[in-house]
Amino acid sequence: MTDPAYQRLGLPSAASPxxxxxxxxxxxxxxxxxxxxxRTARKRFYRQMLCAHAARQAAGDPPSG
Known part of the structure; x- marks a missing residue:
């Protein structure tokens, strides 16, 4: 399941990190x-968004947005 916070970003799967x-x-x-x-919480949030995006790219999900 994809992180709801990541989904709210509305980025295509081809977006760069x-x-x-x-x-x-x-x-x-x-x-x-x-x-x-x-600061630590913000860095964790950014890392989670990058990980969710990498997982989405690895899964080959179609672009959204």
């Missing part, structure tokens, strides 16, 4: 990005 990262950064509220104490 950099595009996934940019979309994930934009998905977070600016206040959330500004809190230094959330």
């Amino acid at each position: 950099y595009a996934v990262l940019r979309a994930a950064v934009r998905a977070l509220h600016p206040d959330t990005r500004a809190v230094r104490g959330f």
Whole structure:
């Protein structure tokens, strides 16, 4: 099952990892990005989005968006 947060990014399966990262950064509220104490959680979120995207590419899912 795909992560719901990843699905909300609305990226095609052919998107580059950099595009996934940019979309994930934009998905977070600016206040959330500004809190230094959330840095580890933000990095974990970005890693999860990249892993979900890599899994989707490996599965050969059709593009969406």
